[in-house]
Amino acid sequence: MYVKTKSQGFTLIEIMIAVAIVGLLAGLSSVGIWRYLKRARKKTTEVRLKQIRTSIATYNLDMGKNPTRLEDLIRKPSDPKLAARWSGPYGVEDPEDLEDSYENRIQYKLTPGGAHPYELFSYGEEGPGGEERIDVWVIR
Numbered sequence: 001m002y003v004k005t006k007s008q009g010f011t012l013i014e015i016m017i018a019v020a021i022v023g024l025l026a027g028l029s030s031v032g033i034w035r036y037l038k039r040a041r042k043k044t045t046e047v048r049l050k051q052i053r054t055s056i057a058t059y060n061l062d063m064g065k066n067p068t069r070l071e072d073l074i075r076k077p078s079d080p081k082l083a084a085r086w087s088g089p090y091g092v093e094d095p096e097d098l099e100d101s102y103e104n105r106i107q108y109k110l111t112p113g114g115a116h117p118y119e120l121f122s123y124g125e126e127g128p129g130g131e132e133r134i135d136v137w138v139i140r
Contacts, residue, residue, distance in 0.1 A: 038125070041101040041102060041125070042101075042124070042125075042134065044100075044101040045100040045101045045102070045122045045124070045134050046134060046139045048097070048100060048101070048106070049100075049106065049120060049121070049122065049134065049136040049139060050136065050139060051091055051092075052070065052073070052091065052092065052098070052106065052108075052120060052136070053120060053136050054091060055073050055090040055091030055092055056073070056090075056118070056120070058090050058091065059072065059073055059088070059090045062085050062086060062087050062088075063082065063085055063086065064085075066110060066117055066118055067108075068110065069108065070092075070098050070106065070108045071095070071098075073088060073089060073090040073091065073092050074088065074089045074090075074092055074093065074094075074095065075088075075089075076088060100122040100123075100124075100134070102122070102123075102124065102125055102127065104122065104123055104127050104128070106120065106121070106122055107119065107120070107121050107122065107123070108120050115137075116137050119135075120135075120136040120137075121133055121134060121135040121136060122134040
């Protein structure tokens with residue numbers, strides 16, 4: 001006599017449906033995560049630019065002028081007269097602090113007679129040559 005037993009396990013179709021659902025959920029969540037990470041990198045760069053702007057202002061209070069280059073925020077001047085007034089490092093202690101969250105160097109240039117005393121910006125995700133520019137004077 002033949003006895004029919006109930007088989008255990010999943011059918012191929014059930015497994016394929018489960019894999020498709022998991023793949024769909026992973027795909028949808030990865031788009032959201034990517035968008036979130038992109039916004040977070042931009043916000044981190046904006047915060048870093050604001051920090052450097054504050055460091056430049058503090059340097060200006062001590063030295064009576066803006067730094068010639070961003071490294072002046074880290075290194076004590078060799079001129080003894082200026083070195084006596086220097087109270088740094090000013091907010092940044094490592095040259096890596098002068099990079100944006102995209103690992104590009106933050107741009108700084110004095111602009112006497114310009115709309116602002118200096119330019120301070122990041123080229124953004126695309127780097128130099130790209131269209132994006134995160135400017136410290138535009139950040140809200």
